[in-house]
Amino acid sequence: MRFLAWLDVPQARRLSQVLDAKHVLHATPRRDEFLQRLRGELVDVAVVDPSLAAHGAGDAAGSIASPLLAIAPRAAVIVYSHAVQHVVAELALIARNHRTLFVVRGARDEPAQLRLSVALATAADPTFELLSRLQSPLAKLPGAVSRAITLALERPEDIHRVSDLAFATGKSERTLNRWLDTVGLHSAGYFVTAAHLLYAYRLLRQPQSRVAAVANRLGYASVNQFREAVRRALRCSPRELRMMDSEAFAESVAGWLARRAEVVAPFGGSEAEPGRTGTRS
Numbered sequence: 001m002r003f004l005a006w007l008d009v010p011q012a013r014r015l016s017q018v019l020d021a022k023h024v025l026h027a028t029p030r031r032d033e034f035l036q037r038l039r040g041e042l043v044d045v046a047v048v049d050p051s052l053a054a055h056g057a058g059d060a061a062g063s064i065a066s067p068l069l070a071i072a073p074r075a076a077v078i079v080y081s082h083a084v085q086h087v088v089a090e091l092a093l094i095a096r097n098h099r100t101l102f103v104v105r106g107a108r109d110e111p112a113q114l115r116l117s118v119a120l121a122t123a124a125d126p127t128f129e130l131l132s133r134l135q136s137p138l139a140k141l142p143g144a145v146s147r148a149i150t151l152a153l154e155r156p157e158d159i160h161r162v163s164d165l166a167f168a169t170g171k172s173e174r175t176l177n178r179w180l181d182t183v184g185l186h187s188a189g190y191f192v193t194a195a196h197l198l199y200a201y202r203l204l205r206q207p208q209s210r211v212a213a214v215a216n217r218l219g220y221a222s223v224n225q226f227r228e229a230v231r232r233a234l235r236c237s238p239r240e241l242r243m244m245d246s247e248a249f250a251e252s253v254a255g256w257l258a259r260r261a262e263v264v265a266p267f268g269g270s271e272a273e274p275g276r277t278g279t280r281s
Contacts, residue, residue, distance in 0.1 A: 001044035001122050003027075005096050006064070010106065010228060011080055019117045023122070027185060032065070038071045045121045046072060049081040049105070050090040057237035065093035073097065074128065076121040080114070097164050099125065127153050129250030130194075134257065139164055139184040145169045145179055149191060156202075158193035160219065162188045184259050193233055197241075200230070201249055204242040210240045 003019065005027035012027035019025055026041075035056060038046065048064050068077060077094050078141045080103040081087045083140055094100050101117040103110065109189050130153060131138070138146045148168035152159045159165055177187040187190075195231050196218055203214045215226035215238075230238050234252050241249070 002042060003045045004034065004037055004041065004043045005047040005080075006031060007047060007080060008052065009021055009051050011049060014111070014114060015118075016082070018111065018118055023118075035067055038067065043072050043075050043116075045076045045078065047078040048079055048094075049089045050079065051081045051084065051205070063090060063093065065090060065097075068094060076125075078103060078117045078121055079102070080117075086188040104250045123246070126246040126250050127156075127198060128186060129247055130198070130253055132187075133250060133254035137185050137258070140183045141179055145171065145176065150189060152195050153198060158194040162192050165192060180252065181259075186257055186259060190257050194257055197230065197233060197253055200226075200238070201241060201244075201246075204238060209242075214238070 003015070003023055003025040005015060005025060006029070007015065007027050008029045010031075012025075012122060015027065027036060027047075028037070030172075031053065034048075043130050046068060048068075050064055053064070068075065077098045077100045079087070079091045079094060079100060082105050082118065083243055091100065091102055098193065101120055103113045103117050107113060113192075120233040138149060141149070148170075152165055152168065162173055166176050169176055171179075173188060180187055180191075199212055199219055203209055203217060204211070210262070211226070212223050215223045218226065221231070227238055230236065230241055234241065234249075234255050237245070
């Protein structure tokens with residue numbers, strides 16, 4: 001993976017020591033060079049120290065959160081800095097839109113924090129894997145519908161009912177289901193369940209998470225109801241879901257969402273017109 005770092009020389013050296021040969025790093029202490037490379041290169045992980053911003057600089061000159069969102073919205077971000085007020089404020093802004101990790105500079109366990117953050121930042125993202133498989137049918141949907149579905153899968157904790165998804169698209173549930181049916185996908189109810197599965201997968205992968213706690217967090221009436229939902233969609237138990245790698249998980253969910261196997265090819269697609277009504281909402 002490609003790392004781009006806005007760090008001073010000692011920090012950049014420590015970062016390079018924890019990266020293995022499969023990663024590529026370019027580091028600079030200059031914000032302008034960092035932004036120039038961010039615009040011109042594919043970056044998987046950005047590592048930044050907001051304390052390097054000029055003292056007294058205004059938001060436009062000093063904040064790195066807005067450029068990161070505008071230029072590299074899908075990049076993971078490691079904030080590697082001191083835990084001071086303006087850095088924590090910047091961390092909060094970045095974390096609104098990016099998968100973000102924080103390494104405290106000067107901490108006793110700084111090397112361990114850095115290694116763990118690199119491991120987490122480079123772990124496969126099941127949402128990205130799933131959206132890649134749905135790229136073709138989503139490209140055939142109206143822009144507002146495609147954006148709403150993408151956002152629902154990126155932030156699954158915000159989607160609870162079919163009406164939430166329909167409201168986000170600006171269309172009725174019936175119209176939304178017609179569009180999904182036309183491009184070879186199951187109805188909105190399936191996508192709400194997919195959002196629940198994504199959220200469950202993230203929660204189950206956290207250390208010491210418990211199936212009962214995850215079921216409760218997702219709003220299921222009982223653990224058995226949660227188990228049945230997982231088994232019906234993915235033909236596995238929550239414990240098996242916890243052990244599933246992200247690529248296999250994304251492939252299973254994409255296949256479950258598609259009416260036809262060829263629909264989940266990762267590339268291609270053009271605009272379509274709505275057809276018959278879907279079978280489930």
